[in-house]
Amino acid sequence: MINGLRVKRNSLFTKLLLGFIVIIVISFIFNALSFKFFTGSIREEVIMYNKSNMSNTVSKYEEHFQLMEEVAMSFYNNRNVTVLSRDKTNIFAMNDLALEFSTLVTNYKNLGLDNMFLYNGRHSFLVDKSGLMKEDDMFAKQYISPEYDAAFWAKQFDEDYSMRIFPAADFTRKMFNGSIEPAGKLFPVIIKSKLQKQYYIAALLDASAIYHKYHLSVSDFFYMADGSGNLYYSSGTQGQTVSPQSFDATGHYYTKNDNYYFYAKGEKSGLTYVNVIPNQNIASKISRLSAILVLLLAISIVLSLLISVLLSIRFKSPIQKIIDSMYKMNPNIQLGSKINEFNAIVDNLRTIIASNRSIHKDLQNKNTLLKKYGYWNKVKSIPIGSRDVQNLIDTSRPYFFVMFHIHFTRRFHELITEEQKKSHILEFIQLNIQQAFPQSETVQSEKDLIFSIVFADPDASGDLRNVLDSMKHVFDTDSEYYYVTIAFNPIQYSPSGFTAAYDEAREMVSRRKLNDETQIITDNTDQQPDFHLTPSEEKEFTAHLAAGNEADIMQMIGRMMSRLRANGTAEQYRQLANEVVSKTLLALLLQNINAGDLQEELSPYEQIKEFVSEEQFDDFFRSLIRYAVTLMYEKRMEKDTIIDYVLAYMEQHYGDDIGPDDVAEKLNLSSGYMCKYIKNKTGKTFGDCLDDIRIMKAKQILEATDCKIHEVAVQVGYQNANSFTRMFRRLTGVTPGEYRREKRVVIAADIQ
Structure with missing residues (x-):
């Protein structure tokens, strides 16, 4: 019997069994130690992950505030702001500045701007995206907040800082019917210049939009506080915060009340950003991973070498497919495996590849917007503070510069919405230019101005002209809705001449002749002078108008129009009409005559923009002068x-x-x-x-x-x-x- 036991002990089965047992025991011990080690490591990894998310969130917020400061500071060198600092009544500068604010808010959604305005404390007026605003209208109707009333904004002129971010608050807006509507949760941001004390630039940032854009965390509870513990923003309804002593300058998180508090301080703003992660989230992740490890350990003990052999065979094919897919970044993986873990990996890999593509596309779109923003700054002579934006634009090669000035007819305004108006023409121009010249950039600088910077060989001007002729044919078919003035210099510009090219194109656009066809203007030699009445003509016009000499006035206007008939531009006709309207309204004003009926439906200045023929101008002049003469006659008929x-x-x-x-x-x-x-x-x-x-x-x-x-x-x-x-x-x-x-x-x- 003893010999039989010895034989069995030395048999292959026993040796293999003992060997398997030893392997299993060693594997068990190794896995048990690994389990303990990885349990601690997983917790640290989860914490590091949340710390990394916190760091990225802070970085994005701070970069956004920095970009906001650079954008605002660029307006201190703005020509319209300079004009308004000297002449508070310059309505043209106000309108141009409001248009720039509106363009910035509308076209650059990534800034999260709800509004931006210039507040002149010395003259007590504001200019925002909608134009000139009174203090009461702005802070008691458009943006109402108990914390940020008119006194608050006026007080900021006495504060000494260059930039300050104020706590986000819920603003409301008073509607025309008297109802109060929410305007959103907004960050007030004020940027000052040490050289300009009488006014400052302020922005209202959409706090919720910035939060959804930059916040990275598994938890939705996020808030910001200053060094004194004052709450600047909270993503939830919880209004609580913590004392500033809780934020250790050398640490990144702490635990309290079963929660992890991950925090970081922004260098630019000085604010402390806090993500609150419930401990149960981290514990659940660790428990879930621990369960997976225990399951794998049990399987390894039970199945041992048999499973390892089978799995080695079955591992090779799917793993190889996954690796090939990763190299090719192809989300269409046909694994054909019944192993759930492999399918889960493939599903996650598909998600990662799709997400990577989406991120890459989003990054391309943002780079495109930044590039357009960079070229816009270049043509406007606005300094570009961001080196990343500078690297996106090409300032090393000569280029062709094409400007499109779109004039929309009244029928266009009646039938087509504002959004369609903005996208239709821009997309058409961009598509045609891009197809012919891939290395080109098309930017909308104003609501009716689009320019294209075309990088091409010097002898490509003929091809570019052919593209413009083809586009003109399309524009002419839609002349009922709009017509276009295209300014194109067939000679290339030097890399440093963006502003000169833009200004020259604007001047070329002003040479448009008086008709309703799309025109391509290539001549940039002779600059057309502005048309103004001479002092003697002003006196003659005023005298005839005061005397009610309608025929003499029309004869005088006829002489002026005859001077323009040969080589006059559409702009000169409008200048003449504007002068006549201005002198007429001034004469009526001096006579204390109310001319409000002239602007009931559409002001004369807006009507002038619609005219495309000399007959329209002549009819307009006759109607205007007849109306003014009638008013003056009625005034004279009043008994005194x-x-x-x-x-x-x-x-x-x-x-x-x-x-x-x-x-x-x-x-x-x-x-x-x-x-x-x-x-x-x-x-x-x-x-x-x-x-x-x-x-x-x-x-x-x-x-x-x-x-x-x-x-x-x-x-x-x-x-x-x-x-x-x-x-x-x-x-x-x-x-x-x-x-x-x-x-x-x-x-x-x-x-x-």
Whole structure:
């Protein structure tokens, strides 16, 4: 029996069995020690993971605040801000600045801007994305918050700092019907310049949008606090925070009340960022991983070498497929395995590859936006503070510069939404330019301006012109909705001339001729001068308008339009129309006449932008002048005893040497009171009224008789012919002799 036992002990089965037992025991001991080691390591890895997430979150927040400061500081060198610091009434600078704020808020969503505004404390006005705002409208209607009322914003002028971020607060907005609507949770940020004390730039950042963009954590409870423990932002409804003593300067986390508090302090803002992770989250991850390790340990003990052999065979094929897929970054893995772990790995790998592609695409989109932002800054001569943005733009090669100025018709505004308006033209231009010239960038700099920077060989100007001609054909088919002015210089610009190219293109756009077709302008040699009325023309226009001489005014405007008919640009026609409107409104204002009806539906200045033919301008002038003359006539028809007597006396004695004292004595008034009264009622002095009547009478004599100039002067009360000639020219724009000849030519033409 003993020998039998010895034989069995030395048998192959026994040896193998003992060997397996030894292997199993060693494996068990090794796995038990490994289990204990990895349990501690897993906890540390989970903690390191959350610390890394906290660090990334802080880095993104701080970079965002830094970028916000750079964007705001760029406005201190802005031309419109400089103009407004000297002239608070410059409406053009206000509109341009508001447009820049609106473009920044609308086109650069990655900034998280809800609004940006300039607050001028010295003149007590604000300009935000919507234009000029009153303090009460801004802080008591548009952005209402008990913590940030008008007094708070005004107080900031006395504070000494360059940039300060204030705690996020829930802002509300008062609607037109009186209801209160939420405006969002916003971070107020104020950026000051040491050189400009009378105003500052402020931004309202969407706190929730920034949180969702940059926050990385398995827990949704996140908050920010300053060094005193004051809460700046909380992602949840919990308003609690911790004392600043809890944040050790050398540590990264601490535990309290079954929670892990991961925190880090921002270098730029000085704020402390805190992620709160419930301990049960970390414990559940460790328990789940521990269960997997125990299961694997049990399987390894039971199945031993048999499973290892089988698995070695079955491991090779799927692992090789996974490795090949990882090298090729191909998410379409056909594993064909029934092992859940492999399928889980493949599913996670698919998710990782898809996520990587999504991140790569998102990064490309952001780089594209940053590149456009960089080129936009270049053409606007705005310093680029970020080196990353500088590296994205090409400043080493010459390029062609093309500008598209889009003029939308009223029908376009009626049928197409604002969003479609912004995307339709831009996408079409970008697609056509990009297809022909892949190394090009197309940027929308203003709501009606798009420019393309085309990097190509110097001899490619002909190909580029062909592309523009093809685009013109498409634009012309949509002329009912819009027309385009394309400025293109066939000569390349140097790498350092972005601003010069932009300014030159803007000037070329202004040379557009008056029609409703898409025009391609390539000539940049002669700059067209601005069209303005001469001083004598202004006086003649004002005199005719005051006298109600509609025909003379239209004849005068006709002469001006004839000067533009040969080589005048559409911009010069609009300048002429703007001058006529301005002088007309000013004349009505001086007469204390309300011209509000002119702007009930569409202001004259907006109407002028729609005109594409000389006939439209002519109809507009006739309607405007007829309306103004009618208002002045109605004003004159209003009974005023003193004015009526003075004008009647002048009509009867215009040929005599009369003065204010003569008329005032007959009215039993002092001459000073009478002159002031006339000025207030008519907008003219006593002498202006008398000169108007004398010149009107002189024109009648010149038309009806052949009297010599000095004889006409004496008849209408001027003892000196030179004085009469100067006054006649000042009020009519021509000399008496020229006036007589012009009238007789017109009469002769009418007779024929």
